[in-house]
Amino acid sequence: MSQRFRLTLEYDGRPFMGWQRQAHGPSVQQALETAIFEITGEDVAVHAAGRTDAGVHARAMTAHADIAKAIAPFRLMEAMNARLRMAGAAVAVLDCVPAPPDFHARFSCIGRSYTYRILCRRAPLTHQQGLVWRRPKPLDIEAMRAAAQHLVGRHDFTTFRHVHCQAASPVKTLDRLDVVEAEADWGREVHVHAAARSFLHHQVRSMVGALVMVGEGHSMPDAVKAALEARDRARLRLNAPPDGLWFTGAHYG
CATH class of the missing domain: 3.30.70.660 (Pseudouridine synthase I, catalytic domain, C-terminal subdomain)
Structure with missing residues (x-):
């Protein structure tokens, strides 16, 4: 059974084609999903509160991901930041906490x-x-x-x-x-x-x-x-x- 994690993200939008994964260039979503795969070996989808366009930045974007591997939130955050830094991705995880199964970064947002x-x-x-x-x-x-x-x-x-x-x-x-x-x-x-x-x-x-x-x-x-x-x-x-x-x-x- 997987655990849902709520992430707070900061990123510089200049290197990215936007939030959403796409075939013709790097995206914030792809950078995060790649980092999680390298940590857990799991192909997961990271969902965000907003799908920012190319060149748009974020100071406190909320996102979530479901991970089956048993891992503490702080360890996941530290591991993701290490992987993102090694990849040269202009993305940082500012916070990571467990979230209830019905929480959705996009659809729960008011x-x-x-x-x-x-x-x-x-x-x-x-x-x-x-x-x-x-x-x-x-x-x-x-x-x-x-x-x-x-x-x-x-x-x-x-x-x-x-x-x-x-x-x-x-x-x-x-x-x-x-x-x-x-x-x-x-x-x-x-x-x-x-x-x-x-x-x-x-x-x-x-x-x-x-x-x-x-x-x-x-x-x-x-x-x-x-x-x-x-x-x-x-x-x-x-x-x-x-x-x-x-x-x-x-x-x-």
Whole structure:
């Protein structure tokens, strides 16, 4: 009989084609499943709370795996980190605990949080390359906050949905979309914090792109409301890159 383990993961999304295992490049899921196989000799599936895209990072992704081999959670965590480190995989297991059989990292999740990092400076990026989205001009934080409030609540987010999104419905409830300023040694950062039960494919990146257009003065806050109500992807003028997107938390009842 197998034991279900709940994992908390951190990873740098730059080397990966995304979370999900795929034939044309490395994935976070594949790195974890390979590590477990090398430890236990078992082919297991690792399920995550969110399937992040290529280049998207995670600070606290929740995942689970079922393992038949008798192994203590701490030993499993240490062994996985050792294997991941030897493989050069930019993934770390931050925590590992036993989970009940009915726990599922994805389907038991009742809320997901993301943070998008924007760095405002003219100089090119060095050690922050791929970890933030650089914009050369200062952003109008208050205008971005006003625009963000048009998106909070239950809406049809067709405008902010990738054309290949496989979700059954474009209707989602956005619980939070906050815009805050953060000072860092390498420049002025603007963080967009988003929270919802679930998101559409590219929804956060699309919303951030629309907010940046407002913050740079290319459109007014009401333009975001008009784009939302149009339910037309063509109304989206800018889609933010994956670089600055971080999965920050999965929430369970």
